[in-house]
Every structure is written in C-alpha cells, then in structure tokens.
Amino acid sequence: MLIPCPWCGPRDEREFDFGGSDAKFPSIGTPRDSTTDTWYEAVHIRENARGDTRELWYHLSGCERWICLTRDSVTHEFTNASTSDQGEHPGESDAD
Amino acid sequence: MENSRKVRYSGHSLLRNALGSKPWPNIFPTPELRPRYDIVIIGGGGHGLATAHYLATRFGETNVAVLESGWLGGGNTARNTAIVRSDYLLDASFALKNFSLELWGSLSRELGFNLMYSPRGYVDLAHSDGELEDHTLRANAMCLRGAEARILNREELKQRVPQIDLSETARFPIVGGLVQEKGGIVRHDAIAWGFAKSAVGAGIHVVQHCPVIGIQTDAGKVRSVQTTRGTIECERVLISVAGASSQVAGLAGLSMPIESVNMQAFVTEPVKPALDVVVNYNAGFCYISQTDKGEFILGGNSDGYPSFAKRGSFSTIENVVVRAIQILPFLSNLRLMRHWSGTADITMDGNAIMGATPIENLYVNCGWGYTGFKATPAVGWVMAEQLAGNATPDLIRPFSLDRFENGKLIDDGGVGPYTWLH
Numbered sequence: 001m002l003i004p005c006p007w008c009g010p011r012d013e014r015e016f017d018f019g020g021s022d023a024k025f026p027s028i029g030t031p032r033d034s035t036t037d038t039w040y041e042a043v044h045i046r047e048n049a050r051g052d053t054r055e056l057w058y059h060l061s062g063c064e065r066w067i068c069l070t071r072d073s074v075t076h077e078f079t080n081a082s083t084s085d086q087g088e089h090p091g092e093s094d095a096d
Numbered sequence: 097m098e099n100s101r102k103v104r105y106s107g108h109s110l111l112r113n114a115l116g117s118k119p120w121p122n123i124f125p126t127p128e129l130r131p132r133y134d135i136v137i138i139g140g141g142g143h144g145l146a147t148a149h150y151l152a153t154r155f156g157e158t159n160v161a162v163l164e165s166g167w168l169g170g171g172n173t174a175r176n177t178a179i180v181r182s183d184y185l186l187d188a189s190f191a192l193k194n195f196s197l198e199l200w201g202s203l204s205r206e207l208g209f210n211l212m213y214s215p216r217g218y219v220d221l222a223h224s225d226g227e228l229e230d231h232t233l234r235a236n237a238m239c240l241r242g243a244e245a246r247i248l249n250r251e252e253l254k255q256r257v258p259q260i261d262l263s264e265t266a267r268f269p270i271v272g273g274l275v276q277e278k279g280g281i282v283r284h285d286a287i288a289w290g291f292a293k294s295a296v297g298a299g300i301h302v303v304q305h306c307p308v309i310g311i312q313t314d315a316g317k318v319r320s321v322q323t324t325r326g327t328i329e330c331e332r333v334l335i336s337v338a339g340a341s342s343q344v345a346g347l348a349g350l351s352m353p354i355e356s357v358n359m360q361a362f363v364t365e366p367v368k369p370a371l372d373v374v375v376n377y378n379a380g381f382c383y384i385s386q387t388d389k390g391e392f393i394l395g396g397n398s399d400g401y402p403s404f405a406k407r408g409s410f411s412t413i414e415n416v417v418v419r420a421i422q423i424l425p426f427l428s429n430l431r432l433m434r435h436w437s438g439t440a441d442i443t444m445d446g447n448a449i450m451g452a453t454p455i456e457n458l459y460v461n462c463g464w465g466y467t468g469f470k471a472t473p474a475v476g477w478v479m480a481e482q483l484a485g486n487a488t489p490d491l492i493r494p495f496s497l498d499r500f501e502n503g504k505l506i507d508d509g510g511v512g513p514y515t516w517l518h
Binding site: 001012013014018021037040041043044045046047048050053055073074075076 | 342343351352353354355356400401402403404405409411444500501
C-alpha cells in the first residue's frame with residue numbers, strides 16, 4: 001500500500017502508523033447522556049464500513065505529522081488525502 | 097426429512113466406492129428452503145456449523161437452517177493456521193478455550209469425519225525475565241484450573257525444540273518458554289465439513305451461496321430473514337459471520353464495537369518432517385508449525401488497519417518471514433509457496449461477543465478476531481444451548497455485548513484494535 005502523504009507524496013505504508021478512524025470525539029467534560037451514551041459510542045462503536053473510510057495516519061518515519069485520508073477498505077485505494085485539521089492527533093491534544 | 101442423508105465413512109464404504117462406478121454421494125445437497133424455521137444461523141463457518149451440530153445432537157432441534165453466503169470451508173474456518181491451545185490467563189477466556197480443547201479429542205469419532213487433531217505441544221517463547229515471569233503466572237493459573245502447562249528453561253527448551261535458534265547472539269535471545277502438551281493443530285477445513293455432515297445428516301438445512309440481505313424485526317423482536325433465495329420466517333436468529341459481523345448486524349439496525357482487519361498466513365514448500373511442535377515467537381509475533389503434508393505454516397499479526405480486502409500487505413509478509421527465520425534459521429532455504437488472507441473481526445477489548453442483543457431472539461457470536469478457530473466446538477456447544485431456549489450458559493455470560501457499555505471488559509492483552517488510539 002502506497003500512502004499519499006500530502007507533505008511527502010506517495011510513501012510505503014511501513015513508514016506510517018495507523019491512528020484510528022477520524023471520528024468526531026465528544027469534548028472532555030461531556031456529561032453522560034441518559035438516552036444515548038455518547039462516550040460509549042465514541043470509544044467502542046465503529047462504523048467499520050466496507051468501502052470508503054475516513055482515517056488518521058501518522059507519518060512516523062517521514063514528516064512526523066498526522067494526516068487524514070479517505071481509503072476504500074476493500075480495494076485499499078486512496079481517494080482523498082489532507083493534512084489533519086487538528087494539526088496533531090486529537091488524543092494528544094486532550095492529554096493534558 | 098427431505099434432502100437429509102446419512103453418509104458413513106468406513107473401510108467398507110471406501111472399498112465399495114473404489115470398486116463401484118457411481119461417484120461418492122454428495123453429502124451437502126442443496127435443499128429447498130422452507131418458508132419457516134425455528135432457528136436460522138447466518139454464517140456456515142466452523143462456529144455456525146458446530147452450533148447446528150450441537151442443536152441437533154444435544155437438543156434435538158432440527159428445524160434449523162444454516163445460511164452461508166459463500167461455500168463451506170471458504171471463510172476464516174479454513175484460512176487460519178489451525179492452532180489449538182488454551183494458555184489464557186483470565187478465567188472467562190481460559191474456561192471456554194480449555195473446554196474446547198477437551199472436546200477435540202472425541203470429535204472425529206462423534207462426527208464420523210477425521211479432524212486430524214494432533215496434540216503435538218504448543219511452545220510459547222519468552223525473551224526476557226519479565227516475559228518468562230508472565231508466562232509462569234499464566235502456566236500456574238492454568239494448572240490451578242485443572243489444565244496442564246509447564247515452564248521450560250533454556251536447557252529444557254533445547255531438549256523439547258532442538259530446531260530453534262537459542263544462541264545468546266540471536267536478535268531477540270530466548271530465555272525460556274511455556275509448553276502446553278495438549279495444544280497442537282487440527283485440520284481446519286475438515287471441521288467445517290465434519291460439522292456440516294453431521295448437521296445435514298440430522299436433517300438440518302445447510303444452504304451454500306445464500307447471502308442474507310435483510311433482517312426484519314417487529315416490535316423489537318426478530319421476525320424473518322431475507323435471503324437471495326427468498327424470505328424465511330423464523331423464531332430465533334444467530335449471526336455468526338466473523339469479518340462481516342458489522343454489516344450483517346447492521347441489517348438489523350445494530351451498531352457493533354467491531355473493526356474488521358486483514359489476517360495473513362503462509363505456507364512454504366513441503367519438506368520432510370523437521371518440526372514436531374507448534375512454536376510461538378513473541379518478539380514481533382510469529383507462529384510456526386509443520387503440516388502433515390510437510391509445509392511450514394506461518395502466521396503473524398494483523399495488517400494493523402481495518403480491511404475487507406482479503407489480500408495482504410507486503411510489509412506484513414516481510415515481517416512474518418523475518419521473524420520466522422530468526423527463530424528457525426533453516427527456513428531461509430525454503431520458498432514461500434502460497435499466502436492468503438482472511439477478514440477477522442476484532443472487538444474493542446480483543447475478546448469475543450456472544451449472546452443476546454437488544455433485539456429479542458436475535459443472538460450474535462462475533463468479535464473473535466484471530467482467536468476463534470481454537471474455540472470452535474465450545475462455541476457451538478454453548479451457542480446451541482443459548483439458541484435452544486435455555487438460560488444463557490455460564491461460559492458465555494462474561495462475553496455479553498453489553499459489557500462495553502457496563503465497562504466489564506475482558507482484556508487479555510495482545511489483541512484488539514486498542515481504543516486508546518483515540
């Protein structure tokens with residue numbers, strides 16, 4: 001799999017770390033909703049789509065940046081690559 | 097009952113069919129679907145077929161249909177590395193897998209189909225004192241619960257598995273290992289055929305090339321299953337479809353805590369017997385055994401990202417082969433003959449989901465990731481009990497779907513898509 005890094009161009013998948021799906025996460029402090037548990041859904045439930053998925057990758061052995069990609073989970077074809085809008089992994093920004 | 101035929105394999109049947117001019121009878125004739133079944137099992141893999149077998153033999157339930165979208169033995173049942181073992185630390189995982197290990201011994205006779213269970217020993221290598229401590233903890237826990245396991249030091253390992261590279265200068269020196277002598281390998285495709293033969297013989301309908309395209313519910317209760325061959329009314333439904341679990345559960349409106357990943361396996365060219373145990377190398381993860389045909393069968397980690405491609409990435413192939421050569425250097429003289437992939441469904445704690453769903457009479461058995469094969473007969477045993485209308489068996493209670501909501505995760509470690517990636 002060649003991953004189209006928007007900073008470095010197409011690079012081998014060995015240079016990257018998979019960072020999970022680009023799901024929108026509730027912000028810290030979101031209370032547990034009584035009807036739908038937003039935290040449960042965000043942490044555990046996956047769309048697991050057969051087809052296009054939006055996901056985050058980290059270019060570990062390259063530009064060391066988080067990037068956002070649209071990948072077909074059946075053909076492994078990339079149709080969209082962009083710099084992650086957060087600039088860093090959302091998990092890290094919430095770490096403190 | 098229509099289409100049910102009991103076929104017995106014996107020396108006599110071999111002779112008769114060798115001399116006769118008729119072909120062997122088809123043991124899986126395509127049945128006409130009935131408009132209504134008591135139980136519909138979606139997925140004709142090892143788990144679904146084992147469930148059908150035990151529904152017939154333990155509970156006399158034969159108004160059952162097993163719907164398989166592909167062909168028997170075409171899915172993960174025959175795409176794994178055929179290893180069976182029960183070296184698990186946590187109670188729930190151990191209990192189920194050890195029960196499974198106990199069932200293999202008598203299954204060939206019970207099914208009238210040779211599963212070639214070969215309890216040749218499973219050796220799990222440790223590469224540091226800490227790792228050996230962890231193995232010891234696991235071995236002791238197994239012994240306390242009635243299973244057998246031993247810790248081998250380097251000298252004992254040299255006796256037990258003389259083929260492995262035990263030199264101090266190895267890339268990841270080996271300090272010892274855990275051995276479970278009852279672990280080994282089972283002929284994986286025979287499991288699908290054996291359970292299917294028994295189920296069909298009892299009058300259960302096993303339908304190949306019959307994908308499910310809809311699940312209808314009524315007032316929160318499952319009512320019928322829609323297939324490419326028509327709609328079937330049913331009392332109870334089990335979804336047992338491994339990699340496609342999110343999609344099939346989605347037909348009933350359920351969202352699952354599951355990711356599907358690609359798992360690869362490889363065989364080398366066949367050679368004379370050179371390795372008589374199953375070896376698991378923990379430095380980078382690679383498990384190796386030699387088949388009865390003489391091929392070395394290698395497996396490793398998943399590709400590391402969600403995939404339904406059923407074809408692997410080169411980086412994983414390279415990684416597994418590098419690890420295999422680190423442990424058994426003579427493997428570098430062999431060529432890889434074939435490699436293949438399967439789609440494994442992994443849950444957020446890396447353990448399976450079994451039992452009820454929010455929809456009444458709809459049950460799931462999924463999320464086995466790459467640990468499902470060894471559990472096949474035990475899963476069939478307990479899921480049959482669940483589907484026959486009895487209370488949820490103790491063995492599967494910890495694996496309920498709602499554990500993710502309640503926070504009662506079963507985290508054995510080692511597998512899972514790691515929710516902390518978030």
